[in-house]
Every structure is written in C-alpha cells, then in structure tokens.
Amino acid sequence: MFTGLVEGTGRVMRVDRQEIDARMILRPDFEMENLTLGESISVDGACLTVVHFTGDVFAVDVSSETLTRTTLGRKGPGSRCNLERALKVGDRLGGHLVTGHVDGLGQLVERFTDGRSWRMVFQVPESLTSHIIEKGSIAVNGVSLTVNGCEGARFHINIIPHTAGLTTIGDLAVGDEVNIETDLIGKYVEKMLSSRLVGLKENRPEQRVSAAFLRKHGFLD
Structure with a gap:
C-alpha cells in the first residue's frame, strides 16, 4: 500500500526483455536507505517487487500484464520514473490510499499555466469515469492528486511547483500517456x-x- 506522495524520481538503466516479460534495472536520484529484497516499490504508480539490489541500483521484474496495461512497457534506458516505497504502519497518510494496481491509461489533452501552477486535463477510458469525482483523489503516474473537476471522460488537476519539481508530472507534454489509479x-x-x-x-x-x-x-x- 502506498500514499501517492512520491519520494523522488529514478532512471531506468537497462531493460532486459525475457520473452513476454522483462527485468528493469533502476537507479534512484535520491538515497534509498535500508532497501530490502522482496519489498514493494511503486514505479510510476505500478507496484513492483525488488528482486535484486546492489549499491544504489535495484532490479524489479515486470510481468506481461504490467507491461501491457501500463506505460512501463514503453520505458527504456534513460527514462525517468516516480518512485515511492510502501507505506509503513504508523506513517502519516498525507496523500490517499494507493494500491499500485493501475486501472488504465489516461492521456494528457491540455496543459496551461494557472497562476504559479499548471492546469492539466486528462482523458480516460469510459470504464473509469464512475470512479472519478470532483474533489476526489486520483493517482497519476503514482502521484496522489485532487480532481478539481470532471466532465465526461475528462478530468483536470493542478500541479504546484513542488510537485512538478519532485516528480515527472511537470515534464508531461500534450499527447503523453499516464498510468491512472482511481480511488480505492x-x-x-x-x-x-x-x-x-x-x-x-x-x-x-x-x-x-x-x-x-x-x-x-x-x-x-
């Protein structure tokens, strides 16, 4: 279980395809202390298991299901990802309950400045619309965000400078696809x-x- 409060980003060092699935090697851009074998890490909103680590690099296995249902299948060397380690019992729940089980893909269709923030409009599959409500919570690439408004298959959010700087959300361009997890x-x-x-x-x-x-x-x- 996660909170959607991304700890920082990491970069894909290598992707080893193994028939229909893959092993992904990542290097965090921040210090991950006391990493353990078998622990869960959210990578762009997808819950993955650490299968190997050495120094500041760790590896995760990505199933064919995850490769096809998320954006991870398009990641290659140099790609940036949002990273969050699993919630500890007793930690503050500053975001919302996020499972790391991606429901589907959304697409950024509009982006413009809104004061010191950025307003972003996403389009999602019709099957997800019943779980998206105004002022509700949603995870976009693993980032816990508040839905400012929604109409039909579209919803919009505001990205403050802090979130844009700490995550990859600020790098999104119109047309980019994102991993969407609606409210549990x-x-x-x-x-x-x-x-x-x-x-x-x-x-x-x-x-x-x-x-x-x-x-x-x-x-x-």
Missing part, C-alpha cells in the same frame, strides 16, 4: 451498492449505480 474506496462503495441490485432485471436503467440511485439511497443530497 470508491470502487468498493460501487461494488457494495451494486450488490443491492441483485434480483432486478438486467439492463434496466434503475439497476445501474447512478446519481439518481445514490440520491434515492441517501448517499447524495
């Missing part, structure tokens, strides 16, 4: 609400979890 709590709420609809006829509009359904059951005013 929202997924479980939708699952539990959907279970109330068991027994209703399939494909009826009132059977789906919608704003009207949430209002009817007291979840919205």
Whole structure:
C-alpha cells in the first residue's frame, strides 16, 4: 500500500526483455536507505517487487500484464520514473490510499499555466469515469492528486511547483500517456451498492449505480 506522495524520481538503466516479460534495472536520484529484497516499490504508480539490489541500483521484474496495461512497457534506458516505497504502519497518510494496481491509461489533452501552477486535463477510458469525482483523489503516474473537476471522460488537476519539481508530472507534454489509479474506496462503495441490485432485471436503467440511485439511497443530497 502506498500514499501517492512520491519520494523522488529514478532512471531506468537497462531493460532486459525475457520473452513476454522483462527485468528493469533502476537507479534512484535520491538515497534509498535500508532497501530490502522482496519489498514493494511503486514505479510510476505500478507496484513492483525488488528482486535484486546492489549499491544504489535495484532490479524489479515486470510481468506481461504490467507491461501491457501500463506505460512501463514503453520505458527504456534513460527514462525517468516516480518512485515511492510502501507505506509503513504508523506513517502519516498525507496523500490517499494507493494500491499500485493501475486501472488504465489516461492521456494528457491540455496543459496551461494557472497562476504559479499548471492546469492539466486528462482523458480516460469510459470504464473509469464512475470512479472519478470532483474533489476526489486520483493517482497519476503514482502521484496522489485532487480532481478539481470532471466532465465526461475528462478530468483536470493542478500541479504546484513542488510537485512538478519532485516528480515527472511537470515534464508531461500534450499527447503523453499516464498510468491512472482511481480511488480505492470508491470502487468498493460501487461494488457494495451494486450488490443491492441483485434480483432486478438486467439492463434496466434503475439497476445501474447512478446519481439518481445514490440520491434515492441517501448517499447524495
């Protein structure tokens, strides 16, 4: 489990393809103390396991599932990644609960300055839209961010200078793809609400979890 508060970035040193999966060698741009074999590290929002380390370099195995469902399959030597080690029990939860299980890919479609910050607009698959709400939390390339607004399959966020400097988010250009993980709590709420609809006829509009359904059951005013 992670918080989405990225500790810093790292660079891909080498990618060894092994048939359908790969081993990725990374060097953090910051000091990772007491690294242990088998620990979990979020690499651009994907939870990976340390399988080897020496000095300031560590290796992770990347499955074919992860290579195809995330942007990691496009990483090569020199690529920068956001890195975060797993949350310790008792640590401050400054971001939000992030599992490191990427739900899908988004694409940056607009970017412009907003005071001292940057406003970024992303487009996501329709399947993710029910889990993205205004002022809710979302992880973009492993970075915990607040959704400022959303409409249809698009949502927008603000990136402050601190976040832009510490992570790779500030380097994104229009057209770039990103790893998206929606709010964990929202997924479980939708699952539990959907279970109330068991027994209703399939494909009826009132059977789906919608704003009207949430209002009817007291979840919205």
